Amino acid sequence: MTVAQSSSISQFWQETFALNKRLFIQLKRRPSTLVAGVIQPFMWLILFGALFRGAPQGLFGNDLNYAQFLAPGIIVFTAFSGALNAGLPVMFDREFGFLNRLLVAPLTSRFSIVMASVIYIITLSLIQTAVIVIASAFIGAGLPSFAGLSAIALIVFLIVLGVTGLSLGFAFALPGHIELIAVIFVINLPLLFASTALAPLSFMAKWLQIVASLNPLTYAIEPIRYIYQNSDWSLSSVVMNTPWVDFSLVTVLSILLTFDLVILLTIKPLLSRRFA
Template identity: 80%
Template sequence: MSQSVSPNQINSILAPNPSLTQQSSIGSSALGNFVQETLALTKRLFIQLQRRPSTLVAGIIQPFMWLILFGALFSKAPQGLFGNDMNYAKFLAPGIIVFTAFSGALNAGLPVMFDREFGFLNRLLVAPLASRYSIVAASTVYIIVLSFVQTAVIIGASAFLGAGFPNAIGLSAIALIVFLIVLGVTALSLGLAFALPGHIELIAVIFVTNLPLLFASTALAPLNFMAGWLQVIASLNPLTYAIEPIRYLYLNGDWAVSSIVMSNPWANISFGGVILVLLGFDALVLLAIQPLLRRRFA
């Protein structure tokens, strides 16, 4: 026997659930507040850069000097030392791109450390923020934007010095690789900024790790040019996994995700494999700093 349904019951069924609507509104509001806070804190960092532009100027001049000096140093290298039909400017450009982005990302923790020492970070932590993670998100956005600016300048300067110019798809791939390496190193630097007691210790870590990671990568010399033990270290260095695909993009306009872009002592790795390695590096660093950030923000 069927039962009739009144119009009021139909309206109650079709009407949206107030609790679900309220939860959705709260979620969208929290996301909007997080984005607003991140943009405001990022704007503060750019205002500091505008008042002290020497950081950006030095970050552009230094890699340009590296390109000129190292290019002149190896200008008379034997033909074929760096591969067929490759001059040292074309070989060096990817290494300078990655190393410049890496150096900037490694310094990302310094503004946070100075905010800690001057007491501004404590003011942020007691402010009614929607999420305190907007503090680290702002620093990350700031460093990524600076890295893209520096990368564009280096690509233009290296093209002027004879390295050539990748096509549009290649430039997009370079931007993706730079983004991935900067994201992981920036997260690591921000974690150190919260873990170390002061800026002296952070600067010491930066100096100790900066140049050794450069020379233990393929930025300045090919992998087969190194001693056996250094080849193993370079094959474990995240910078190598960012340098080699960019170098392949400079040499090959026609490439695919399955293209083999680097060979280490134990395997040949495709472009897609390199991207997975960089994603794994980012995930590992982000997971490692999560407990530290939660403890500090608490």
């Protein structure tokens, strides 16, 4: 690596962290976003936990209580919802003209704008995940080992990375925030109910089992659920059963990584055109 390349990389990260700092300053001034993002999943845990408190033991398989079943779904759906909203700050910057100021600024790479948003959303998602894990431990879900928590953080990172990229792509492709919010509403709840967040595949109609088996949220929820249920998990453990094939943990991680790469490679030409 030449001195010029090393300097460019250093400047890129300096720009990224400066833009990232701006987002956290906004969060500090308006902390309601983070507070709501923590309170909402906590309410889901309490309300759904109370709703299914009388469910027969073992209803969800292997003597798994509903708190253990629900916690992984809430973790993934909360991270997914936050990542899906990642494009809104960029969209508002577009509409208020701040993004134009950034685009004419002498930045080493305009992709630092995107990287700053990705780091911001991933950080918030991991904070929310930690709160949900702690809260779910108090309502009977238990607490995974350090290795399990690390695996959960990796899975959350992978699903958030891809969905954040998708949301940022929408932010640059759509004409305004009304359209972006409409897309978020259309995607959000259908993907929740077409996943295993609230019910196992065995409870679903055959056609919905197929849809859920193609849903990337399911590929994040099921391995986390397996980690909650089994302390002796490994990369070769079968963590997901679909109507056509069973998946090990390493296979699921590979699928999530592929999902991220497809999203990022898809939006890169769009971002390049917009930045140009």
